Structure formats: structure tokens, C-alpha cells
Amino acid sequence: MIFIDKIMQEHFSQNKKSDYQFSRMKRTTIKDIAQQLGVNPSTVSRALKDHPDIGLALRTEIKQLAERLHYRPNHMAVYLRQRSSRLIGLITPEVTMFFYPSVIRGIQNVLHEHGYNLIMLPSNESQEREIENIQICHQNDVAGIMLALSRYTQTSEHLKVLEEVGAPVVLFDKILDDLPYDSVVLEDFESAYVATKHLIKTGCRRIAGIFGNRNLRITQLRLEGFRKAISEHDIEFYPDQACFSDNPYDAEKCARELMTRSVLPDGIFAMTDEIIIGALPAISTSGVKIPAECSVICISDGFLPYCLHPQVTFLHHNGYELGQLAAQQLIRLIESGAYREPGYAGEKIMVKARLVELASTRPLEKKVGRGNNQ
Amino acid sequence: MIFIDKIMQEHFSQNKKSDYQFSRMKRTTIKDIAQQLGVNPSTVSRALKDHPDIGLALRTEIKQLAERLHYRPNHMAVYLRQRSSRLIGLITPEVTMFFYPSVIRGIQNVLHEHGYNLIMLPSNESQEREIENIQICHQNDVAGIMLALSRYTQTSEHLKVLEEVGAPVVLFDKILDDLPYDSVVLEDFESAYVATKHLIKTGCRRIAGIFGNRNLRITQLRLEGFRKAISEHDIEFYPDQACFSDNPYDAEKCARELMTRSVLPDGIFAMTDEIIIGALPAISTSGVKIPAECSVICISDGFLPYCLHPQVTFLHHNGYELGQLAAQQLIRLIESGAYREPGYAGEKIMVKARLVELASTRPLEKKVGRGNNQ
DNA sequence: TTGTAGGCGTTATCAT
DNA sequence: ATGATAACGCCTACAA
Numbered sequence: 001m002i003f004i005d006k007i008m009q010e011h012f013s014q015n016k017k018s019d020y021q022f023s024r025m026k027r028t029t030i031k032d033i034a035q036q037l038g039v040n041p042s043t044v045s046r047a048l049k050d051h052p053d054i055g056l057a058l059r060t061e062i063k064q065l066a067e068r069l070h071y072r073p074n075h076m077a078v079y080l081r082q083r084s085s086r087l088i089g090l091i092t093p094e095v096t097m098f099f100y101p102s103v104i105r106g107i108q109n110v111l112h113e114h115g116y117n118l119i120m121l122p123s124n125e126s127q128e129r130e131i132e133n134i135q136i137c138h139q140n141d142v143a144g145i146m147l148a149l150s151r152y153t154q155t156s157e158h159l160k161v162l163e164e165v166g167a168p169v170v171l172f173d174k175i176l177d178d179l180p181y182d183s184v185v186l187e188d189f190e191s192a193y194v195a196t197k198h199l200i201k202t203g204c205r206r207i208a209g210i211f212g213n214r215n216l217r218i219t220q221l222r223l224e225g226f227r228k229a230i231s232e233h234d235i236e237f238y239p240d241q242a243c244f245s246d247n248p249y250d251a252e253k254c255a256r257e258l259m260t261r262s263v264l265p266d267g268i269f270a271m272t273d274e275i276i277i278g279a280l281p282a283i284s285t286s287g288v289k290i291p292a293e294c295s296v297i298c299i300s301d302g303f304l305p306y307c308l309h310p311q312v313t314f315l316h317h318n319g320y321e322l323g324q325l326a327a328q329q330l331i332r333l334i335e336s337g338a339y340r341e342p343g344y345a346g347e348k349i350m351v352k353a354r355l356v357e358l359a360s361t362r363p364l365e366k367k368v369g370r371g372n373n374q
Numbered sequence: 375m376i377f378i379d380k381i382m383q384e385h386f387s388q389n390k391k392s393d394y395q396f397s398r399m400k401r402t403t404i405k406d407i408a409q410q411l412g413v414n415p416s417t418v419s420r421a422l423k424d425h426p427d428i429g430l431a432l433r434t435e436i437k438q439l440a441e442r443l444h445y446r447p448n449h450m451a452v453y454l455r456q457r458s459s460r461l462i463g464l465i466t467p468e469v470t471m472f473f474y475p476s477v478i479r480g481i482q483n484v485l486h487e488h489g490y491n492l493i494m495l496p497s498n499e500s501q502e503r504e505i506e507n508i509q510i511c512h513q514n515d516v517a518g519i520m521l522a523l524s525r526y527t528q529t530s531e532h533l534k535v536l537e538e539v540g541a542p543v544v545l546f547d548k549i550l551d552d553l554p555y556d557s558v559v560l561e562d563f564e565s566a567y568v569a570t571k572h573l574i575k576t577g578c579r580r581i582a583g584i585f586g587n588r589n590l591r592i593t594q595l596r597l598e599g600f601r602k603a604i605s606e607h608d609i610e611f612y613p614d615q616a617c618f619s620d621n622p623y624d625a626e627k628c629a630r631e632l633m634t635r636s637v638l639p640d641g642i643f644a645m646t647d648e649i650i651i652g653a654l655p656a657i658s659t660s661g662v663k664i665p666a667e668c669s670v671i672c673i674s675d676g677f678l679p680y681c682l683h684p685q686v687t688f689l690h691h692n693g694y695e696l697g698q699l700a701a702q703q704l705i706r707l708i709e710s711g712a713y714r715e716p717g718y719a720g721e722k723i724m725v726k727a728r729l730v731e732l733a734s735t736r737p738l739e740k741k742v743g744r745g746n747n748q
Numbered sequence: 749t750t751g752t753a754g755g756c757g758t759t760a761t762c763a764t
Numbered sequence: 765a766t767g768a769t770a771a772c773g774c775c776t777a778c779a780a
Binding site: 027070072073074075076077079080085087090094095096097100101102104105108117118119120121122135136138139140141164166277281284304307308309 | 448450509538
Binding site: 031041042045049073074078079081 | 756757758760
């Protein structure tokens with residue numbers, strides 16, 4: 001302690017205007033600048049933000065010294081004073097796999113433009129961590145929260161903590177419908193509908209779908225879209241069309257089961273990247289030709305389908321765009337303060353998906369009359 | 375303003391001990407608690423951190439009220455007071471692709487255990503952003519910085535700003551050797567050496583390597599390892615063994631060129647995930663059988679090789695482990711303060727890689743005498 | 749055992 | 765045009 005004080009005194013006493021050269025030292029504050037120039041801290045504060053009251057001469061002198069001393073405003077102090085930080089809490093179930101990395105990139109880019117920074121708070125698919133993360137947001141006085149729920153979050157019970165925080169919230173990707181917050185999601189129903197429809201249009205007649213956990217909102221929506229597409233067409237009823245899996249390994253098992261049936265499917269819909277990655281190898285190695293004997297389609301963030309063999313036709317769920325939209329919405333909320341209004345219910349935003357045709361589905365024109373394999 | 379004051383007064387005047395029910399309100403502070411209990415804020419502060427001086431009765435009473443009012447300490451204020459935050463700045467060239475997501479997960483898990491939070495600062499492979507991010511760290515008074523350099527950072531020139539910050543720094547993955555900071559890297563030379571050696575051991579004799587940007591440290595090291603392995607064995611000299619590429623598309627071109635030569639390679643080493651993803655399709659579609667006619671090996675974080683077809687034997691560079699080690703090292707630095715010592719040069723840590731044999735290389739026992747394809 | 753006072757860095761609101 | 769002061773929320777040496 002005493003030692004440090006000594007160093008600091010040296011710092012102050014070296015009043016010669018030499019270049020700043022002491023690393024790992026007490027950081028330069030407004031006070032330091034004021035002291036060296038014999039003016040009041042508030043004067044410095046004003047000068048640094050170009051307040052017109054301060055005379056031009058003094059103003060530039062102050063700025064120059066600030067530059068020389070490598071002055072950087074202390075955000076913590078500013079936050080404290082102004083009761084609002086430029087930090088945004090980002091709570092996601094995971095960081096690692098598909099999709100979230102590009103969402104994060106979208107979020108990050110928008111936030112950076114507006115001078116906000118991101119605190120990353122993965123909840124590892126645990127509700128406990130979800131709550132904890134919300135509290136960390138609170139403690140760090142974040143200006144806003146972006147939240148993708150963990151897969152096990154089916155009820156809004158534990159999300160009451162959000163209200164304590166007092167910051168606006170934008171839900172994205174994994175959401176609950178009945179929460180009074182803004183949300184940005186992909187078109188789940190529609191995408192599954194379009195994907196399945198595409199299988200039908202290109203000649204598939206015995207279509208099976210591999211889905212995620214049955215309890216998930218996105219599973220339910222995609223399943224509905226899948227069913228709707230099938231029900232609209234007068235195609236064979238294919239028993240046990242839908243199977244459910246929690247991870248790539250499960251998905252592989254599902255696919256393997258499908259490919260050992262006495263009547264093989266001629267079209268397979270995979271709900272996510274995680275599923276296609278497990279399922280495709282099982283389909284390929286079963287010996288059926290893709291797409292000649294069996295078409296495959298999935299919904300994806302758009303990277304994986306190109307890595308697989310054959311490359312898989314997919315509905316592009318653009319994570320980057322979703323991230324951008326969610327971040328923009330959050331900034332709008334912060335700046336408008338709209339979320340404070342008593343009955344504010346939140347705006348619901350949907351992001352459209354786009355069909356990308358690759359090698360795993362037959363081309364549209366090659367109208368195959370009926371499934372003819374096996 | 376006046377409006378808000380009014381609300382606050384209501385808050386204070388409702389002294390009945392009803393449950394806390396006003397969301398989106400001024401947050402509860404130590405003062406609030408003190409006021410309601412008619413004690414001094416410092417008493418509350420002490421009670422909340424179990425200072426033994428405070429009488430048990432009062433202490434529990436205070437804690438109960440704090441609980442009821444959902445008191446959360448304001449980190450910003452604590453940081454300011456204690457001159458040290460629990461925030462760590464994480465600066466990476468990108469978030470999106472391979473490797474970094476798992477590194478981040480490793481970092482995050484360790485930091486969370488120790489009560490630190492992460493500010494994400496992607497620099498998008500731009501030196502400018504790198505500097506800017508370092509300054510953001512400074513402004514937010516981070517307790518430490520984790521830094522993976524952008525690919526264009528070859529000199530330490532612009533990194534002098536790091537010294538201003540006064541926080542410990544741990545470099546990881548993309549580093550410069552001559553910086554006086556701790557660093558955690560993967561064994562580049564060794565991994566390339568082992569990978570190439572594996573090709574030789576399984577019978578390859580005309581080996582080519584596809585590398586990243588020539589200027590990168592990791593390219594140079596991996597190239598050296600590659601060359602060493604080859605030079606140690608009395609195998610054919612294969613001209614233009616090494617080609618260089620900046621992205622998957624380049625890598626694809628390289629591979630395509632390789633596969634149109636009059637004498638085809640019978641073993642190909644790909645330096646990274648980014649490269650194998652471009653190269654493998656080009657190799658496959660050229661018609662050569664993998665691994666019968668040409669083996670393929672790469673260095674990878676361990677996910678992609680399983681997605682490809684055929685699955686690619688690889689040296690596993692464990693990003694998760696690297697992240698953990700780097701974070702642990704940073705925490706050690708923060709807590710020991712060792713980095714403050716004048717001549718501190720930083721500790722250099724290497725993470726070992728592990729060979730994972732998949733389908734793209736011939737099994738060891740099947741000793742093929744000489745390359746016999748073509 | 750508890751209260752008092754000062755300060756972390758900044759800025760808004762006075763007053764000069 | 766500039767200075768003085770107080771306050772944001774918290775902590776702690778010191779006083780009582």
C-alpha cells in the first residue's frame with residue numbers, strides 16, 4: 001500500500017511534460033489532468049466532451065494533455081453516475097454448436113456500432129444457470145438482456161426474476177410465447193412446411209421426419225408444418241412418419257430404424273443441423289442412393305449442409321440476421337424506453353427462411369411419378 | 375425526472391413489510407435497507423457479508439429484509455470502490471467458425487467458477503478493432519485480458535496499448551513469440567510432424583500439404599513439422615509439396631491442382647479445419663479412392679472430421695482444454711499479481727494434441743510397400 | 749457492537 | 765468561462 005502511494009507520488013511530482021511512460025500504473029483520471037493544469041476537474045470533464053462553455057485555448061490544452069497521458073474515461077464511474085451501463089447481457093443455452101456462433105456475430109456487430117458491449121452468459125441448458133445469469137445481469141446493471149431459453153424451460157415460472165432487473169429484454173430463438181417481452185424467432189412452422197412441400201414436389205411419396213425433443217416449442221411447430229404439408233397432398237400414408245431425438249446419436253438411431261423398414265421412405269426431413277448430422281451417415285451407409293432413391297432435406301443455419309456428403313438441400317435459417325434483428329430491437333427498446341409502459345407486451349418478429357437446393361433432393365423438373373425404389 | 379422521484383417516494387413511504395412487488399423500479403440499495411431498519415448503511419454492508427462484529431439478531435434481520443427486497447449488490451459501485459472489476463475481456467479474431475466456440479466454452483466455464491464474467495470483443499481480423507477492443511477493456515477496467523491475435527498481426531507495434539491497461543494478459547492460439555505475456559498454444563510443429571509421420575507410416579510416399587497463409591506463425595510451424603517428418607524418411611521427393619491458401623475456396627483450388635498432376639499424391643496433409651473443408655470435396659470428386667489411393671489427414675478441433683465423407687483422420691487440437699488452461703493461467707496471474715514484477719516475461723504453455731484415426735488413412739498394420747495408385 | 753466520514757471517477761447543478 | 769459541491773452505491777479505517 002505504502003509502496004504504491006510512493007510510486008503515485010513520483011507520478012504526480014514528475015511534472016515535466018515528458019511522454020507518458022509508466023505502464024502498469026494507476027490509470028490517468030480527470031483529476032490527474034485537472035491537477036497538472038491547475039484547473040477544476042469539472043472543467044476538464046466539460047472540455048473533454050466539447051462543452052462550448054470552455055474556452056477553445058484551454059479546451060485544446062486539456063485535450064492534448066489527456067491524449068499524452070492516455071486518458072480513458074472510466075466506464076464504471078460513468079455508469080455509476082449516470083445509472084445506466086453500456087453493457088448488454090447475452091444469455092444462451094450454449095455457445096458451441098451450430099447456429100449460436102453466427103447469431104452472436106450478428107448481435108455483436110450491431111451492438112458494437114451503437115457502442116454497447118456484450119457480456120456472455122451461457123447457461124449450459126440449465127435453468128439454474130439461467131436464473132443465475134439473469135442475476136448477474138442485474139448486478140452488472142446491464143442496459144438490456146438478450147435471452148435464448150434453455151431447452152428445458154417450458155414455463156415462465158422462474159423468469160419472474162427478469163422483472164427485478166428493470167432492463168428491457170429481447171427473447172430470441174428459443175422462446176416462450178406467453179411472455180410479455182419482445183422476441184425474434186425464425187419461422188418454424190413455415191420452414192418445415194416449405195421443406196416438406198419441396199420433398200413432395202420433387203416426387204417423394206413416403207416421407208418421414210426426424211425431430212428434436214417433443215417438448216420443445218420449435219419441435220412442435222416444425223412438426224405441425226411437416227404434417228400440414230403432408231396432409232395437403234394425397235400421398236400414401238406412411239406409418240410412424242415422425243420420430244424424435246435429443247441429440248445426433250439419437251438421430252442416427254432413428255435414421256437407422258427408418259432404413260431397416262420393410263417399406264423404405266423415399267424422402268426424409270431433418271429438423272435441425274444436430275439431427276441431420278447424425279441421420280445422414282446412417283442413411284448413406286444403409287445403401288440407398290441419395291437422392292435417386294431417397295431425398296433428404298433439413299433446416300439449417302447454412303454451413304453444415306455444404307460439409308456433408310452429399311450436400312443437403314436445406315431451408316436456410318439465417319442466424320446472423322436473427323442476431324442483428326434481435327440486437328436492433330433491443331437497442332430500440334433501450335433508447336425509446338417503450339418497455340417501461342405498464343401494459344407493454346412486446347413485439348414479435350419473425351425471420352423468413354430461404355430454400356437452398358443442393359444435391360440431396362431431386363431437381364424440380366425431373367418429376368418422378370411415384371416413389372419407385374426398393 | 376420529477377415523475378421518477380415521486381415513484382421513489384411512494385416506494386419509501388410504503389413501509390409496511392409487504393412483499394416486494396414493483397418491477398422496473400429503482401433497484402434496492404444498501405441505503406434502502408438501512409433506512410427501513412433505522413440503522414446505518416455500513417452496518418448493513420457488514421451484516422450482508424457476515425462480518426462477525428454485527429450481532430447475530432440484527433444480522434439475520436438485515437439479511438431477511440435484503441432478501442425480501444431482492445437486494446443485489448451493485449457491481450459497478452463495488453468495482454469502483456475496490457478498483458478492480460470481475461470482468462475479463464476476451465478478444466478473438468472471430469467467433470463464428472471452428473475452434474473458437476469451444477475455446478470460449480472452456481474459458482467461460484473456468485471463469486464462471488471463479489466468479490468472473492466475460493466481455494466478448496471480436497476483432498473481425500482487423501488490427502484496428504484489436505486496438506479498439508483493448509481500449510474497451512481499459513475503459514471497463516477489466517481484471518484481465520485474454521487475447522488471440524488477428525491473422526494480420528505480425529508485429530507487436532500496435533500492442534503497446536496493452537501496457538496502458540495495467541491488467542494481466544494471456545495470449546492464446548494466435549500469438550507472437552516475443553511478447554512478455556503468458557501464452558497458451560497448441561503444439562503446432564509437433565502436431566504437423568506427427569500427422570505427416572502417420573501418413574508415412576501407413577505407406578504414403580508422395581505427400582503434399584495444404585497450408586494456410588504463409589505469414590502466419592502457425593503456418594510456419596506446421597510447415598516445419600511437415601518438412602521435418604518428410605526429411606527424416608527416405609521417400610520420393612515430391613515436387614511442390616506445399617501449397618498455401620487463405621480460405622476454404624483457395625484450399626479447394628489447391629487440392630484441385632494437386633489432383634490434376636501427372637503424378638498424383640498418395641497422401642495429403644491439411645493444416646486446419648478451414649482447409650480440409652475446402653480440400654476434401656476436391657479430392658473426392660477427382661475420383662481417387664480415399665484412403666486406398668490417397669490418404670488424407672488434418673489438424674482439427676475434432677468436430678468437423680466426423681462430418682466429412684469419408685471421416686478424416688486428424689490430430690485433435692483440443693480447443694476446450696486450451697480455453698480452460700488459458701483462463702486458469704489468467705486467474706493465477708490476477709490473484710498472484712506476478713505480472714506486475716518488473717521483468718515478468720510470461721509463462722509459455724503448450725497443449726498436446728492427440729491422433730484420432732478415422733477412415734481417411736489406411737490402418738497401420740496394412741503396410742503398403744510403396745504408393746501404388748495411378 | 750455500531751456509527752461516522754471519506755473517497756473510488758464522473759458529471760449535473762449550482763454559484764462565481 | 766470556470767469553480768465548488770454533491771451525488772451515484774459501496775466499503776473501511778477510525779471513532780464512539
